[in-house]
Amino acid sequence: MTTNIDKIGLQPISLLIIIFLLLQLPNHVAFNTNNEPWLTTTEPSPTPTPTPWPEQFHALLYMNLSSGHLQISNLWYDWPKGRNVNIFQKQLDILLYDVEWNNGTTFYYTIGDGKCRMVDFGVGILRPDFLDGAHYLGRVVTDGFLCDLWEKLHFMWYYEDVLTKRPVRWDFYDGISTHVMTFEIGGVLPDSVAQAPAYCFTEPTDAKPFSRDRLAKV
């Protein structure tokens, strides 16, 4: 009986050697789960470091949740004011406000129906330099942009445009993938919009908790 291996002239022992050599390659070279074309496997010199986040910016985000559901988010990051606001438009569903304060308190609410949930996470918002110490993985094209890619604490994978240094995409370990559609440095949300409604401060209700697909804390 002739096997395929015989046909291409490989002895089983050579096949074993090839498999062995493949296993020696770094993971992201041999097997790339995202099927992304890795352009360089050697680091540019010097090793790129992530650009810190601007102290204030507004970004429009396209997010693919781990459940496969989609949402748009208007993100208003404001380090001087100590707050991070996400306004999530869930596909064909609610508009959810997620107002995070540096004292650890986060308000989740919808407008109009009196639903609010307050959570104390015990940690503040991301610092502008939260990517410091991230591990550089190389250059890759994602969303059509040539990006530098870092990984932080096996928690977050962060793609930054090589040319403009703007964030293009970040992925969390839990499968949430965020794609940056606009990035407006200096954009500030008016305080009145960030102010949680009065019904957040009345006595706690048994309202169903909102899902916690928020920008997690690093």
Ligand SMILES: *[C@@H]1O[C@H](CO)[C@@H](O)[C@H](O)[C@H]1NC(C)=O
């Ligand atoms: C969302 O992510 C899932 C899992 O990675 C993928 O299969 C799906 O195609 C994505 N959907 C969109 C619209 O990007």
Ligand SMILES: *[C@@H]1O[C@H](CO)[C@@H](O)[C@H](O)[C@H]1NC(C)=O
């Ligand atoms: C944190 O700050 C926000 C905004 O100023 C405030 O509404 C909230 O009550 C504070 N939380 C705590 C625990 O002090």
